Amino acid sequence: MLRYIALRSLVALFLVWVVVTIVFLLLHLIPGDPAELLLSQGSIAADPQAVAALREKMGLNAPLWQQYLSHMAGVLSGDLGASFRDGAPVVDQIALRLPRTFEVILGAALIATGLGVPLGTWAAIRADGKADAVISFFASAALSTPVFVVGSVVILLFAQQLRWLPAGGFVPFSEDPVEHLKLLLLPAGTVGLALLAVITRMSRASVLEVLQRDYVRTARAKGLRRGTILRRHVVRNALIPVLTVLGLEMGTLIGGTVLVEFVFNWPGLSGYLVSAVDARDYPEVVGIVMTISILFVFLNLVVDVINALLDPRISLETS
Amino acid sequence: MSPAARKLILPATIIALIVLTVLAAPLLPLADVRAMDIPHRFAGPSGAHWLGQDEFGRDVLARLIWGGQASLFIAVGSALAAAVIGAALGLLGGYFRGVVELLTVRAAEIILCLPPLLLALLVVTILGAGTWPLILALTILYTPNYARVVYAATQQVRGLDFVTAQRAMGTHPLTILVRTILPNVMPPLLVQMSLVIASAMVIESGLSFLGLGVVPPTPSWGLMIRAARSAMEVAPMLLVWPSLALAGTILAFNLLCDRLQSALDPRSITAGGALWLRPRARRATAAAMAAAAADKAPLLEIGELSVAVRELELVRRVSLTVRPGETLALVGESGSGKTLTGLAMTGLLPDALHVTGGKALYARRDGGRIDLAALDEDGIRRLRGDEISMVFQDAAAALNPVLRIGDQVAEAIRAHHALDAATLQNRVVDLLRHVGIPDPERRARAYPHELSGGQRQRAMIAVAIANNPRLLIADEPTTALDPTIQAQILQLFAQLKRDTPEMGMIFVTHDLAVVAEIADRVAVMYAGEVVEEGPVSEIFARPHHPYTAALIASVPEGGSERLVAIPGAVPSPHAMPQGCRFAPRCAHAEARCGESVPEIARPAADRITRCFRWEEVA
Numbered sequence: 001m002l003r004y005i006a007l008r009s010l011v012a013l014f015l016v017w018v019v020v021t022i023v024f025l026l027l028h029l030i031p032g033d034p035a036e037l038l039l040s041q042g043s044i045a046a047d048p049q050a051v052a053a054l055r056e057k058m059g060l061n062a063p064l065w066q067q068y069l070s071h072m073a074g075v076l077s078g079d080l081g082a083s084f085r086d087g088a089p090v091v092d093q094i095a096l097r098l099p100r101t102f103e104v105i106l107g108a109a110l111i112a113t114g115l116g117v118p119l120g121t122w123a124a125i126r127a128d129g130k131a132d133a134v135i136s137f138f139a140s141a142a143l144s145t146p147v148f149v150v151g152s153v154v155i156l157l158f159a160q161q162l163r164w165l166p167a168g169g170f171v172p173f174s175e176d177p178v179e180h181l182k183l184l185l186l187p188a189g190t191v192g193l194a195l196l197a198v199i200t201r202m203s204r205a206s207v208l209e210v211l212q213r214d215y216v217r218t219a220r221a222k223g224l225r226r227g228t229i230l231r232r233h234v235v236r237n238a239l240i241p242v243l244t245v246l247g248l249e250m251g252t253l254i255g256g257t258v259l260v261e262f263v264f265n266w267p268g269l270s271g272y273l274v275s276a277v278d279a280r281d282y283p284e285v286v287g288i289v290m291t292i293s294i295l296f297v298f299l300n301l302v303v304d305v306i307n308a309l310l311d312p313r314i315s316l317e318t319s
Numbered sequence: 320m321s322p323a324a325r326k327l328i329l330p331a332t333i334i335a336l337i338v339l340t341v342l343a344a345p346l347l348p349l350a351d352v353r354a355m356d357i358p359h360r361f362a363g364p365s366g367a368h369w370l371g372q373d374e375f376g377r378d379v380l381a382r383l384i385w386g387g388q389a390s391l392f393i394a395v396g397s398a399l400a401a402a403v404i405g406a407a408l409g410l411l412g413g414y415f416r417g418v419v420e421l422l423t424v425r426a427a428e429i430i431l432c433l434p435p436l437l438l439a440l441l442v443v444t445i446l447g448a449g450t451w452p453l454i455l456a457l458t459i460l461y462t463p464n465y466a467r468v469v470y471a472a473t474q475q476v477r478g479l480d481f482v483t484a485q486r487a488m489g490t491h492p493l494t495i496l497v498r499t500i501l502p503n504v505m506p507p508l509l510v511q512m513s514l515v516i517a518s519a520m521v522i523e524s525g526l527s528f529l530g531l532g533v534v535p536p537t538p539s540w541g542l543m544i545r546a547a548r549s550a551m552e553v554a555p556m557l558l559v560w561p562s563l564a565l566a567g568t569i570l571a572f573n574l575l576c577d578r579l580q581s582a583l584d585p586r587s588i589t590a591g592g593a594l595w596l597r598p599r600a601r602r603a604t605a606a607a608m609a610a611a612a613a614d615k616a617p618l619l620e621i622g623e624l625s626v627a628v629r630e631l632e633l634v635r636r637v638s639l640t641v642r643p644g645e646t647l648a649l650v651g652e653s654g655s656g657k658t659l660t661g662l663a664m665t666g667l668l669p670d671a672l673h674v675t676g677g678k679a680l681y682a683r684r685d686g687g688r689i690d691l692a693a694l695d696e697d698g699i700r701r702l703r704g705d706e707i708s709m710v711f712q713d714a715a716a717a718l719n720p721v722l723r724i725g726d727q728v729a730e731a732i733r734a735h736h737a738l739d740a741a742t743l744q745n746r747v748v749d750l751l752r753h754v755g756i757p758d759p760e761r762r763a764r765a766y767p768h769e770l771s772g773g774q775r776q777r778a779m780i781a782v783a784i785a786n787n788p789r790l791l792i793a794d795e796p797t798t799a800l801d802p803t804i805q806a807q808i809l810q811l812f813a814q815l816k817r818d819t820p821e822m823g824m825i826f827v828t829h830d831l832a833v834v835a836e837i838a839d840r841v842a843v844m845y846a847g848e849v850v851e852e853g854p855v856s857e858i859f860a861r862p863h864h865p866y867t868a869a870l871i872a873s874v875p876e877g878g879s880e881r882l883v884a885i886p887g888a889v890p891s892p893h894a895m896p897q898g899c900r901f902a903p904r905c906a907h908a909e910a911r912c913g914e915s916v917p918e919i920a921r922p923a924a925d926r927i928t929r930c931f932r933w934e935e936v937a
Contacts, residue, residue, distance in 0.1 A: 141570055214713060219730075232730065
């Protein structure tokens with residue numbers, strides 16, 4: 001087991017290194033001088049002297065490999081550099097905004113698993129029946145509707161027409177917890193709907209598969225009650241692939257909440273990234289992308305380890 | 320046309336309609352998408368503008384159709400480009416493996432380390448917004464998906480005989496890849512394609528919505544939704560139309576993908592869930608019959624029992640009797656109905672199968688007699704695992720992989736008896752010791768995969784005898800085991816018989832040597848019928864049915880000098896012979912055997928045979 005975790009961690013570290021390097025290269029090799037970009041206003045060209053001075057100050061004149069080495073050294077010591085735009089440490093901004101993005105994702109995951117697993121199980125039990133048809137259709141429809149469409153429609157419905165909830169914005173939890181949660185509800189619900197569809201479909205397929213297994217017949221042969229068989233034998237085994245998918249989806253969401261944060265004016269990490277990319281703010285972009293990919297890889301690692309714990313066969317097969 | 324293929328018609332038609340409409344956009348009498356009409360901004364539907372006008376007074380319907388063209392062009396274009404590149408990488412990686420695999424498939428997979436929208440965002444912001452950067456971004460994004468799918472499919476196909484044969488003949492690898500492997504990996508490629516188109520539309524519209532995709536004034540669904548948001552209070556329908564168009568198109572592609580998948584891979588449609596889980600009465604519970612059990616009354620009396628799937632009879636009018644303490648062996652080839660007979664006794668028949676006639680009278684512990692075949696799910700559940708229990712063939716599959724052995728034994732007891740934790744734990748350890756599992760305290764905490772095959776079967780037996788059953792049904796319990804382990808498990812069954820002299824046992828097997836060792840009586844089954852039944856020693860000494868005789872003769876160490884294989888094969892249930900079912904393969908068959916069904920004959924008081932010429936069979 002420990003060997004398995006160690007091995008997976010090594011692979012994960014390697015992947016993080018690859019991603020950080022690729023992002024670094026991508027942003028440094030493309031045309032466009034950030035110093036010039038920063039100093040120019042509209043169509044007025046920047047003063048060449050000022051540009052040169054700024055390039056020197058930003059360390060852009062050093063050879064690429066030197067920039068790369070100092071960048072990596074910084075990363076290892078937890079220093080992601082200062083923003084080009086306002087000189088503030090990038091780490092601080094990330095630390096401020098990441099939890100907000102996490103809030104949305106966790107809220108969505110709670111909604112999705114809480115409803116998706118029972119719904120998917122129900123659909124599987126009633127496979128090919130009316131309940132299954134209805135659940136499966138709604139899952140497909142929810143999966144097919146982009147989050148910004150759901151978000152916009154939800155605002156139209158709950159904020160504009162019914163006026164139950166605010167249309168968007170952000171209030172820190174410490175200032176007004178109730179308002180904070182009210183504001184969280186719509187973005188989390190919007191992301192949750194798409195995730196719910198994924199979890200429902202996955203649970204349905206997984207339960208159907210497990211129902212065909214011999215050990216379910218054994219459980220019946222023991223004379224166990226329906227509920228016990230479902231809980232202990234069917235759902236427990238069916239959950240393993242569902243959790244894998246949930247973990248992978250949550251990883252994707254860390255960088256994928258851009259649209260939801262935009263629609264609901266939620267000041268999370270993704271929105272910050274969009275503005276950073278827009279301004280060609282290298283330290284910010286590299287810092288955010290690295291944070292997201294580390295989290296993404298780390299989450300996949302956690303999913304694998306949880307899987308290995310849930311299914312004692314896994315760690316044996318791979319080692 | 321198969322039902323799965325018929326289900327393709329709906330999504331395929333919708334997609335065809337959408338594609339045709341947007342392709343025909345230049346030909347349709349649509350208003351100019353850029354013609355502004357500020358005085359009539361936000362105007363509702365009218366004769367000239369069926370869906371009304373937007374914030375600049377432009378025609379919504381025209382923009383919707385032209386917008387669809389932009390979205391579909393980008394999505395389909397990038398899906399095709401990614402398919403070509405991804406398929407090439409996957410084919411090369413899957414066929415050559417090694418370094419090539421590292422450079423193709425594994426390299427492409429690095430892209431999967433980045434969240435998709437993030438990657439698209441990066442590419443588009445570096446290259447600027449617009450149609451072509453979008454296509455490039457989406458192509459990069461989806462290449463690894465195709466590479467993975469094609470890689471997996473290639474690996475499967477590459478091991479097949481016809482590919483090996485071509486390699487052996489010296490065909491150039493590229494020729495093999497294009498001519499032989501590519502057509503074989505097309506199905507998963509098609510499924511992936513419809514999935515990618517749907518997913519590419521989501522990302523394209525998302526980026527356009529953010530203002531990073533299609534550049535205005537070119538219409539696009541994402542842009543239309545973006546614009547409609549700011550006018551939501553004035554004209555909510557402006558938001559609804561493009562939302563519907565976008566979600567509807569994506570839904571159609573997703574549906575197509577789902578149904579393609581089930582049409583191309585019939586295995587993926589598992590037959591309708593599990594009927595036993597649905598809370599409904601299958602049949603009224605038969606009232607327990609009067610307790611008039613005499614001393615020598617049989618434990619189980621199966622009479623004329625039939626099992627069928629729809630109109631197809633798989634087990635036909637089987638009659639068997641098991642007395643307390645007696646072991647009855649059910650012998651026959653695969654497909655003879657012996658396992659189904661056993662499953663029918665515990666109500667565990669697969670969903671599609673039903674008992675269509677006959678009865679199975681069982682004498683309960685309290686003396687009452689009950690018809691097992693007439694019980695509903697809950698009625699039979701109370702008996703299952705308590706009075707009647709089963710040992711299955713493949714213990715590795717029959718034990719739950721994620722539960723500890725001890726827990727799996729304990730839940731069998733708890734299903735029928737309320738015990739406190741300590742007593743339960745002691746009972747579990749006792750049971751495991753009883754079935755010969757060494758160090759039972761520790762093994763109780765082990766998972767099935769941590770035990771050997773023989774120990775797993777022992778654990779399975781411990782589950783079955785946990786509640787001291789009166790009837791034990793063992794379905795080929797030694798078939799999946801090594802010969803030495805087989806002998807040990809048989810010894811365990813013999814020991815169980817000695818320890819619990821009142822327990823009746825039905826032992827399903829195809830192995831006559833096992834029958835001789837364990838059983839008191841034997842019933843030989845052929846094509847769903849019992850063809851001969853009687854005491855083991857008498858039947859082995861003097862069979863009265865040609866099939867039994869042939870079976871005995873085909874056993875290597877059966878005591879017979881000649882080793883004879885039975886010619887032909889078991890008839891399919893679709894094409895049962897009219898008369899005697901064994902007649903086509905029988906050395907003794909004559910005219911009447913092919914015409915009429917032989918009645919049951921009784922060569923001795925406790926023997927039956929289903930043969931016209933039993934007296935001549937030696």
